[in-house]
Amino acid sequence: MSEPAPRILLLRFSGEIATKAKPTRRRFEARLVRNVRDALRGAGVDAAVTRTRSRIFVASGDPRAADAVARVFGVQSLSVATVHPAEKLDDVVHAAYECFRDAVAGKRFAVRARRVGDRSRIGIEPRQIERALGARLLPHSAGVHLDAPEVVAGVELHEGNAYLCSDERRGPAGLPLGVEGGAVALLSGGYDSAVAAWQMMRRGVHLDYVFCNLGGRTHELGVLRVAQVLGARWSYGDRPHLHAVDFDAVAADIRAKAKTRWWQILLKRQMLRAAEALASERQAEAIVTGDAIGQVSSQTLSNLAVISQAATLPILRPLIGANKDDIIRLAEHVGTARVSAVVDEYCAMVPSHPATTSRADAIAAEEARLDASLLAQAIAARRVFDLRHLDPDAHGVPELEVDAIPDDATVIDLRSRTAFAGWHWPGALQLDFDRALAAYRSFAKDRRYVLYCEFGLKSAHLAERMRAEGFDASNFRGALRGVVALAKSRRLAAPEAIE
Template sequence: MKYDRILIRYGEISTKGRNRKNFIDKLRKSVKRVLHDFPEIKVEGQRDRMFVLLNDQPHEEIIERLKGVFGIQSFSPVLKVEKDLDTMKEKALQLIQKVYQEGDTFKITAKRADKSFALDTFGINQAFGAHILTNMPSISVDVKKPSINLVIEVRKEASYISCENIKGAVGLPAGSSGKGMLMLSGGIDSPVAGYLSMKRGIEVEAVHFYSPPFTSERSKQKVIDLAEKLSRINGGVALHIVPFTEIQQLIQKQIPDNYTMTTTRRLMLRITDALREKYQGLSIITGESLGQVASQTMESMYAINEVVSTPILRPLIMMDKADIIDIAQTIDTHDISIRPFEDCCTVFVPSSPKTKPKLEKVQHFESYTDFEPYIQKAVENTEKLVIMPNSNIEKEMEDLF
């Protein structure tokens, strides 16, 4: 059986009032992007639903890809059938037989846009219901909680029949919420924070602090690999690599041991904020989870957050580690994150960082040094990479595979 089109339902978007057009447009772009290698496919965005016209392309593959697109509530493959009652009944039966599993119940939802059609909705319900019940003795009707909802829509040009309702990835369409800078360390949490942000429609640009030779080329590679995984979600991710060695050495020299961590985070935040301004972002995203490490206590956050007024989004703030790990595994970043390379947060960790730093104290310690020129220099020398899906192999290696 060949499906003709896929019907996409929006869910949350439809409540977005004036923004709706923008949302639908972004969603249409996302859908087109995941299906970019099927040029025959047409995507039609309407006010309250979207159609993917298959034009004979394989629906299985397309269904698989649509499952990962944010902003889709649910979708259904649809059969276009000529408006001949017998043909319609036969096709409807075939559809149900295809998805039927022992014990399933069904109901019929008829919509008749073409009022010239011989049967009204009641008539359609009755005719199709009878046809299915006679041919499938083991199925029964349940109008309240059916396992199969057979939707029959009669329009002017043809009738459309569907009975599968596939759950979408929900969330908001890629990029519909604007841009945010994700502080990507290489650990388990920050990629998850990035993923959840993308799910809410944020266009994520990642920022990584790199301190050679204290951290190796491999720790950088690890972050590139993580960014590559995130790039698969929306088709591409920018990654800013900030040279951080000089600042870290300066901190070690200027700040008392138990406050170096707090100052390090404050400076990272200032640099990230400068990058955000440069690239017109609206927020900073971190993988912080309350109380997880010394820098993520409320006291620490209070002392660190003070350096910026930009909203800091912390998608994981109230989540337990186990739940974060679960997400990391589903988005396939976990195994990259646990590769055992030092990153800039672990190399310079003092033996006993303050878990309850005082804002006045850190301000006081920092007041002896002018960090601003160093921050500007770091921002200027930041390397911007654009990571595309499956791009993590160098050119000279490509032809080996």
């Protein structure tokens, strides 16, 4: 009985690599092999990796190998293949017939054959294989369908061997991570910034991340979970870090001294300054953001122009023309959508009437009133996380959320007076977030407090602060929507009043 043909993973390079000049191509291919090996090590897979001019071969019996290398930038596609000698046409056709006969049974199929590498060393024409193998398989099938086959019988001729593969799994393509220098990416935890970072990694750019924390450790935990996906699943060949900068004092300074309509623009400029300071330290050459034209008020062309003037480094915005639904679909592919969906917007810095246009001189006048030392202090006190060796839940927060409101609880609504007047939990007290932050230490400690706001970050932030001072404080799960749902279930408010 003959030995079964060896099975390997066959990795095809991104088409962009093949177009490079020889020195550049050699450098890119060497980096790609390094990144593939790192992906396999990271998955705990023992494998032998070899490279030829046009392919990478991974020999491993571990089924996890394919999942790992399918997330390596620069890999166009991959297939599980069996290897056979390719000395004679009849031998190749016979081996392929035995390989694909059962697979095409009752199905429409196509034969795809190609030569790879030095064609002078391969005396068999791909067209010969397609005709001969197609004729052998046809009686077992439901017919040939070249445009939409149910089964593809793939044959690659390469350096004296025939590689038979019935599947072709797409990789991310692009360029090998690390070949195009480094940048820092502002990461908020939402869909956009994570997808923007992934897009730049796909172009070969090494990234570190900067998170300007406005919402305490609850916000930080959500962002760490997003960053872990980028670091652990996609950053093969790299060791990215996340720099968490506490923006509490910076944001409070803006709220206290600047006109409300400029808050978002001033905040974004401070974030760019933080990113540029860390980029300088990390010798990065650009800043990456998730901005998309017109998506929010700070992302109008006028405002983006003024915001951009806060940095001297190039600002890369890979999503600038993307629609939100396209961004979310890509986030699902990347794997960040599920964790980004629960990282809410920090509404304390979103005014009811934000500026949609701005002038550099007006913003400069506002910034002149701010304390520049607060940003430097925040950067110096930042926390740094290694994203390839990170357990986000090890950096978690105490359980702050509740889904019930006890009768004896003091309920605090952190929304604006206008929103509070529209509807609030019966008996709730209204406190603007800034007032609550300034006043909570004077609250009675013998009471139980339940807090809520529009999206849940302000209330979680304040509950965390109060817990640290010894208060019995909780954040209502589901934020305003959750409170409304509870009110409806108790028939405490007419639904039409709170839709």
